[in-house]
Amino acid sequence: MTIATGVGSMPGEDQHAFAEAVRTVLGELPELTHLPELPGRGVTATMTGRALAVMAGLGADLQPAGWRLTDAPGVDHRRARSLLGQDLDGFEEQAQGFAGGVKIQVAGPWTLAATVEKPRGDKVLSDVGARRDLAQALAEGVRAHVRDVRRRVRDADRLVVQVDEPALAAVLAGRVPTASGFHRHRSIDLPEASAALGWVLAAIEEEGAEPWVHTCAAGTPLGLLRGAGVRGLSVDLDRMSAADHDVLAEALEAGETVALGVLPTSAPSTVPTPGQVAESVARWLDMLGLDPATTGPRLVLTATCGLAGASDQWARRVLGLLRAGAAELTG
Template identity: 65%
Template sequence: MSTATGIGSLPGTSDHDYAEAVRLVLDELGDLPHVPELPGRGVTAAMTGRGLAVVDGLAADLQPAGWRLTDTSGVDHRRARSLLAQDLDTLEELADGATGALKTQVAGPWTLAATVEKPRGDKVLSDHGARRELAQGLAEGVGAHLADLRRRVRGVDRWIVQVDEPALAAVAHAQVPTASGFGRHRRVDPPELSAHLEWVVAAITDAGGEAWVHSCAPQTPWALVAGTGVAGLSADLDVLGPADLDTFAEALEAGRTAALGVVPSTDPATEPSDAPITERVQRWLDMLGLDPEVVAGHLVVTPTCGLAGASPAWARRAVRLTATVARNL
């Protein structure tokens, strides 16, 4: 049977909203719930701030231009860590007795390198040593983060860590702007792109987890990602090119997970029903010559991206629609 899950983010601005988000994913995505993220609460709850809260051995602070590495943690970095711990307390309470699988998310090494500045300015991406240190700190931290989750939710026996890499395509194709905004950072060579991801994937695996990589961006180098040892690939079906489709098909045939974003992540003009979405996935499988009965256990249905930009009503509907499509498949 196919499974449904969410990408991670949901709408909401308060602690009460966070508790409701946890209840929503536990109730509607019972086979594969995820740790919710509510970036609407501010920068300390958004992807980069939450990623830095996981990184081990590096300090950061929030500057007017964004997050920057520093000698000691600033108040916003401490708040990001405190908020993460508070959210996990809520998860621990509401997920008491949960069994099966659970997914969490963390910003990937290249997305952090493209969004965090060095102590003296400009992106970490601009410095080979700095981006290496950040990736290794993330690898160390994600292992500890997963150990913390295991301690909190003891009944779960399958842990998935989704490594979010929305900036990977921009890094690979020299599209990340410099501090001045007039230039672009050099492209990073494929061996280094792969190595940094491999460190994080290996840390997740060594901690007893299952690593997926997710990106909603077009031109993500999925063949490179697939070669890093990841157990799952997750993308919006609309942005996958012909070569990417082959990579996803090969992953399914090899018994790895392919998570396809097919449910709108923002309020649509006309609300879709489950039937045409189900048929679209079936056509995709047929086009690639894949037997639905053979690959169903490795096929995951998701929204096209995070739901932070959706209205609360559509977010709830999208989660339920995703679960319905998975059941149909």
């Protein structure tokens, strides 16, 4: 049957909100729950802060311009690691006996390279050696992270690692601004982009987890992601090109997973029913010549992106709608 999951982020600004988010996702997403991310708690809880907390062998610190690599972890880097550890402890406690699938998220190497600065300034993206070092440090860190999560959720029947790459399309198109803001970093060649992603995805798969890539940015080359070794593609249904539809159909037919963003991250003026959610997905599958009865759990319904900016009420409701829509699609 088709199942539902969340992209990752949830609303909330403190640890009480995190505990409530864990209760919500465990209750609403029994087939494939996820470790919530609450960026509203501050910079150490953002996508970049979380990825740096996972990264192995490199230090970082927070500067006025943002995160910067350093020789040793600075105080904010240590805080990011501590917060991730607290979150994993809280998730582990509430997930005791949980036997469904578990998904964790981490920013990908190209989004990090476009966000984090080198020790002497400017983005990591500007230096080929720094790009390589960051991607390899992330791959090794993710490897250890997967082992830690698996130890904590021993009863889970599936472990997914979603690599978030919202900046990849901009990196490939040469649209990332330099530190001055007056110029743009040169575009990255496709072979290099694929190789760096491949290191991270291979580390995930070698640890027995499923590597997914999520992007809600139009223009991301999904074929490149498949070539780099993804086993799941998470995309926004409304931002796909004709070529994207073809790649997703090929992925489903090859036994890979497609997570389809079908509900908005903020409450619309007219909230769809589960039947309407199911109907929109059924129309898409029909366009591809696929039957929902044959795609099974390889087709996953999600929101279009994270829910950090949603109200608490909508965040809970959208997860319930996704689960009900998924059930109705193959009911």
